[in-house]
Amino acid sequence: MTQRLSPATAAMLAAAPLMWAGNAVVGRALHTLIPPITLNFVRWLLAFVLMLPLAWQVLRPASGLWPHWRRYAALGLFGIGSYNALQYLALQTSTPLNVTLVGSGMPVWMLIVGTLCFGVPATRRQVVGALLSVAGVLLVLSRGSWQELLALRLVPGDLYMVLATISWAFYSWLLVRTSEPQDVRGDWAAFLMAQLVFGVGWSGAFAGVEWSLGHTQIHWGWPLAAGLAFIAIGPAILAYRFWGVGVQRAGPVIGSFFINLTPLFAAVLSAAFLGEAPHLYHAAAFALIVAGIVVSSRR
Structure with a gap:
């Protein structure tokens, strides 16, 4: 059953992709300094020590x-061990446009996995919301020109x-399908640590x-240290919280x-740190993504 969004919940769900947009920028910047799977391991090892x-x-x-x-081993596998390692690995051979x-x-896969593996059928509103959200992201990725999407070439x-x-x-889906033990349920730090283990x-x-x-080649230095500090504290700990x-x-x-706010936040970060000014299609894409959120969350 869908639920209405409170302002606090919406703010939390928006803060996570903001930090993950920063993670993509930093991960791309570090790809020549450290192997991708090792980057993921060092990131989470630092987060473990901090927690x-x-x-x-x-x-x-x-x-x-x-x-x-068993539950925390599965959460650790899908959310920590696999997701970012595969993302960092993807950036080695694919362009940021293709990866994004x-x-x-994501909304489409979320509906498919929920229906096939967790017995939660998709509602009509959720399907419409997914289509609106994906359309907004495609508008950003195409930079307002569909010819750019047609020119894409897939790589490993x-x-x-x-x-x-x-x-x-x-x-x-695993986050909401099983209740937590009492000493873990009420403490976000304990819940994250249980996954980190x-x-x-x-x-x-x-x-x-x-x-x-x-x-095995790692180029240690301040750029790598600063990047690791950011992705261990922001995208790893705070965003997961x-x-x-x-x-x-x-x-x-x-x-x-x-999650589809991530490319929009990336555009904002690019404007702030790289001097790339936002365009009209960014505003249109934001409207489509927000419309998808509103439609899917209404009762």
Whole structure:
């Protein structure tokens, strides 16, 4: 059942893609300094260390985490171990335009995964909202010219982004399908730490495979350190906090429409830091995406 959005919930669901837009910008900037899977592992390892003072109690043997370890292992796999690793990997061989275009299908994948795997059929409003939202993203990606979309050429990185998007759809549905143990449910730090315990393990295992294939070159320095600090605090900790609470309140389908604000926020960040002025089609795309959110969230 769809739910109405409160201003606080909408603000949380909007803050997450704002930080993830920054993550895409920084991830692209770091792609020549560190291998993509290793970047994901180091990012989450730093987040784990930062979260220890806030949620170390989750690691105790008597914690409610361990009886529910399968749930947190799945959340850690789909949300931490897989999604960003696949996104960083996609940016190695695909263009930012292609990656963002593939990621813009999130509402569609959310509806498909919910219907086929979680027994939640899509409503007519949700389908209409998904189409409006995707149309808004396509308008941004095409820069107001559909000829630019027709000129796209798919590369292996696009497949990685498809897998990343599907992974995030499973993660979002799992957020609302199972209740938490009492000592984890009411504490956002404990809930994130419960995912990090397994997510760091998954991302470390994937990084080990990457290193076994010979991708071991890391260029340490202040640019890499600053980038890691940002993605470990903002997109990793704060964005996951906002997304988790927002999805639990509004549902994964409505939340998925907010993800399509990411390319718009990226355009704003580009204007702020790269001197690229926004255009009229940015305003039109914003209107379409907001219309999709409103239509899908009405009762």
